[in-house]
Amino acid sequence: NAGVTQTPKFQVLKTGQSMTLQCAQDMNHNSMYWYRQDPGMGLRLIYYSASEGTTDKGEVPNGYNVSRLNKREFSLRLESAAPSQTSVYFCASSERGTTEAFFGQGTRLTVV
């Protein structure tokens, strides 16, 4: 049982480059999330998708876009990376309305 799978695990980008972080879950969960984690800041919600076909902004959406491709997959795109986006990114999923969130392994992104 893979749970939540994120790719890549590590990435170095130059300022201005773009990239997409991929996330897939095999637990048939309705809700999916993207968080970033910075030292001393805890987990901050970037975007979430309550169900297939819907996406909403979280606490820190600027500079990011998301796509809920289907029920399993939720991608995060950085169109023009900035050093301020250096962080660890976590994807998570949960059943709507209960519910414990299950996390992927994280992507450590460095923007130089």
Place this chain on the structure above:
Amino acid sequence: QKEVEQNSGPLSVPEGAIASLNCTYSDRVSQSFFWYRQYSGKSPELIMSIYSNGDKEDGRFTAQLNKASQYVSLLIRDSQPSDSATYLCAVLNTGGFKTIFGAGTRLFVKA
């Protein structure tokens, strides 16, 4: 005011002692509350969930919820060095769509 607030610590306790971790939240109508543990370099994992006022016990862990005071706590009895980690308090928002996390409290258990 942050939606979920925790003391960042670090909290240091000797092995075998009780560790007490605290959290306050701002959304008065929140209904679901969670404690996650995160080891360095790893992803968060759920250790406790609590939905109603009072205490909930699971092994060495006890979660306490006081909705009137908007306060959640986690007690770890007989603390072990393996409990050394960051503990994240999380609150599910009213609509049940967003989980908001506190900044986390770092716990060190000294052998």
